[in-house]
Amino acid sequence: DIQLTQSPSFLSASVGDRVTITCRASQGISSYLAWYQQKPGKAPKLLIHPASTLRSGVPSRFSGSGSGTEFTLTISSLQPEDFATYYCQQLNSYPRTFGQGTNLEIK
Amino acid sequence: EVQLVESGGGLVQPGGSLRLSCAASGFTFSDYWMSWVRQAPGKGLEWVANIQKDGSEKNYVDSVKGRFTISRDNAKNSLYLQMNSLRAEDTAVYYCARHIDYWGQGTLVTVSS
Numbered sequence: 001d002i003q004l005t006q007s008p009s010f011l012s013a014s015v016g017d018r019v020t021i022t023c024r025a026s027q028g029i030s031s032y033l034a035w036y037q038q039k040p041g042k043a044p045k046l047l048i049h050p051a052s053t054l055r056s057g058v059p060s061r062f063s064g065s066g067s068g069t070e071f072t073l074t075i076s077s078l079q080p081e082d083f084a085t086y087y088c089q090q091l092n093s094y095p096r097t098f099g100q101g102t103n104l105e106i107k
Numbered sequence: 108e109v110q111l112v113e114s115g116g117g118l119v120q121p122g123g124s125l126r127l128s129c130a131a132s133g134f135t136f137s138d139y140w141m142s143w144v145r146q147a148p149g150k151g152l153e154w155v156a157n158i159q160k161d162g163s164e165k166n167y168v169d170s171v172k173g174r175f176t177i178s179r180d181n182a183k184n185s186l187y188l189q190m191n192s193l194r195a196e197d198t199a200v201y202y203c204a205r206h207i208d209y210w211g212q213g214t215l216v217t218v219s220s
Contacts, residue, residue: 001169034207036152043202043210044144044152055208087152091207095168096142096154 002026002090006099012107017078021102023071023088032092035064035073038101039084048073049091080106109133109209113201116214123193123218129186129203129211137161137181140206143188145199146213155201156188171197193218 003026013019023033034049046055048064051071061076075082083106088099115127129141142157156167156177165177176189186203193216200213 038152043212045210046208049207089152089154089207094166096157098152098154101151 001095002029002093002097004088004090004097004099006086006088006102009100009102011102011104013078013104014107015078015080019075019078019104021073021086021104023066023073023099025069025071025090025092028068029090029092031067032090033064033066033071034089034091035062036087036089037082037084038087044087047086078104109205111203111205111209111211113203113211113214116201116216118217118219119193120220121194121218124189124191125193125216127188127190127201127203127214127216129188131184131186131203131205134205136179136184141177141179141186142204142206143177143186144202144204144210145197145216146202147196147199150199153199158186190216195219 005024007022031051033051035047036044037047038044047058047062051066052064063074065072086102110132112130119125143155145153145155158165158177162179174192178187195218198218200215202210202213204210
């Protein structure tokens with residue numbers, strides 16, 4: 001199985017900050033990576049798929065990059081509604097594994 | 108508007124069975140792969156299974172192989188997850204998803220005596 005490791009697992013930041021979350025795959029997955037945002041008690045929402053393609057309707061402050069084994073999710077200027085948990089998921093092979101999540105909290 | 112509504116969750120004893128359903132609307136159901144993803148309380152996301160548009164291909168995470176069966180009825184715009192031989196570690200909110208882009212609100216399955 002492909003393992004995805006997100007870093008950091010916890011991130012404390014302020015409104016207006018630029019933040020970057022990294023997702024590393026245990027083997028190459030080309031660009032078959034998705035990023036999700038999840039708020040407490042809610043279903044995850046797709047932000048980016050494949051690795052650098054922003055989903056329609058997602059604010060442009062979100063961006064994704066990378067291919068192969070290293071990927072990043074960047075939020076250029078944090079807004080209050082961005083504080084949530086973020087997950088990456090690989091869609092290269094089965095099982096479709098997720099990273100362990102990054103909990104983005106308000107400083 | 109795409110809608111996915113899960114049902115069928117509840118409390119079940121270890122070794123028991125449960126069938127989850129997901130009613131889809133707002134899109135042509137038969138045009139999409141569908142998935143189940145679960146989330147144990149306070150934990151991260153775990154992909155469980157997916158199924159091809161016509162039901163001809165199904166894939167599972169190892170931990171549920173032989174116990175869970177994913178299926179669909181395109182005439183009823185519905186996705187199912189038959190869960191047998193349930194274990195405590197299957198306790199989670201179960202989400203159905205249209206491929207990866209739309210998710211239901213989830214249904215809670217609790218396996219406990």
